[in-house]
Amino acid sequence: MRILIIKLGAIGDVIRTTSMLPALKEKYNGCKIDWAAKKVSFDILKNNAFINKIFLIEDAKEINEFYDMVISLDDEYDACLLASKINTKKIVGACLKDGKRAYTEDASLWFDMGIISRFGKEKADKLKAENKKTYQEIMHSMLNLEYKKQEPILVLSRNELEFSKKFAKENNIKKNETIIGINTGAGGRWQDKKLSINETAELIDKLNKNIVDAKLLLFGGPEEKERNEKIKQLIKTGIIDAGTDNSLMEFVSLVNLCDILITSDSLALHIGTALKKKIVAFFAPTSPSEIELYGRGIKILPKKGCVCCYKSKCDIPPEWDIDEMVNAAKKVLK
Structure with a gap:
């Protein structure tokens, strides 16, 4: 199985998103996980043994490979466009629908609280304030992964x-x-x-x-x-x-x-x-x-x-x- 994670955004978000990698490997035994990132995050990811390949989006505007699943975690237009162009069986997360930013139903736990929320900003902010789950809990739940407080991965050379x-x-x-x-x-x-x-x-x-x-x-x-x-x-x-x-x-x-x-x-x-x-x-x-x-x-x-x-x-x-x-x-x- 081949999985692509699209997480281009803030470096801190990239770091905490690495916590899902062990559970993905556990659930999809033998899977290969690639990551689409910005150059600024490359050094954070480069020594991570769970990652097979890193695509830097400044160099690769399109990724011409097939993936069984794309996990798209950024709501910016470019990230949604990238996710929508990839040849894949399944997208979980943000993508384009009829040219507009949207997200899949199984990713609603996270994106309902964000800037592309289907409910609008006021309700999204309310949901954000009411939320008691950690980012890691939400990500694992969204992907139907067992959450055992897996830690983010950051390896120094x-x-x-x-x-x-x-x-x-x-x-x-x-x-x-x-x-x-x-x-x-x-x-x-x-x-x-x-x-x-x-x-x-x-x-x-x-x-x-x-x-x-x-x-x-x-x-x-x-x-x-x-x-x-x-x-x-x-x-x-x-x-x-x-x-x-x-x-x-x-x-x-x-x-x-x-x-x-x-x-x-x-x-x-x-x-x-x-x-x-x-x-x-x-x-x-x-x-x-x-x-x-x-x-x-x-x-x-x-x-x-x-x-x-x-x-x-x-x-x-x-x-x-x-x-x-x-x-x-x-x-x-x-």
């Missing part, structure tokens, strides 16, 4: 592991030390996903004071360069700057140094989860229920403000209890 070892040596990070990562980035789509600069500085200082012998790592991407500089100027205690100009896999390898990662619902969260790190995750505009932490983490909700509104700017900005985050970090360490 030897060179990537060496990169983090070199960084640890240069920054005097020892193997027996507790390393806490603070991720300040959250992408640009939802403004209220991240802590404020002042809140982040407060979190760092309180972690340093409350967790003895821990070393803190400050994470961010290019968009956080200025923000992280301001945070470093504000703090009264120490933190090791992991830099904001790392490649994707350099970022992954540095997250791998951490025992705990404190982060918003972002790419870093999915990386940390796939690397089996202990997680303290805080949520405002996006769904906490969708996130699977595999018993290794704690979810923090604002003491005041929106939860799961999916608005680019929350009507009620979140107010955070920083002490709750510190206590959560102490709890997951035990």
Whole structure:
């Protein structure tokens, strides 16, 4: 049996979607699984032993192969078009119907809550807010797979592991030390996903004071360069700057140094989860229920403000209890 997964979207979504691969292999013994992705996700998938072949859609606008099943998980037009052009017995997920974006009935559990929902945006948002299942549960249910909390798969190469070892040596990070990562980035789509600069500085200082012998790592991407500089100027205690100009896999390898990662619902969260790190995750505009932490983490909700509104700017900005985050970090360490 030949299966094609179309998952082009956000890298974090690509990571968590890999959790379905073991169950697919178990159900369809001997199957070959190919994956259509964007170039930006290639390094995330390249060392995954469950994947037979990766198609990069920038290079392959059409895939001229036969598949017994296509699992189409993106609702963008290009992804739907790609799914509809493939020679296959069966599509599960998003596709084109009469030239318009649609989805198969067996994929309704997921797509009813999305932007191409047959019910319209208002009902979709309501369903999203009411949903209590994780993404992984939904995906396995949608594909009639047994869900046994299968984990996402993210494999680092030897060179990537060496990169983090070199960084640890240069920054005097020892193997027996507790390393806490603070991720300040959250992408640009939802403004209220991240802590404020002042809140982040407060979190760092309180972690340093409350967790003895821990070393803190400050994470961010290019968009956080200025923000992280301001945070470093504000703090009264120490933190090791992991830099904001790392490649994707350099970022992954540095997250791998951490025992705990404190982060918003972002790419870093999915990386940390796939690397089996202990997680303290805080949520405002996006769904906490969708996130699977595999018993290794704690979810923090604002003491005041929106939860799961999916608005680019929350009507009620979140107010955070920083002490709750510190206590959560102490709890997951035990």
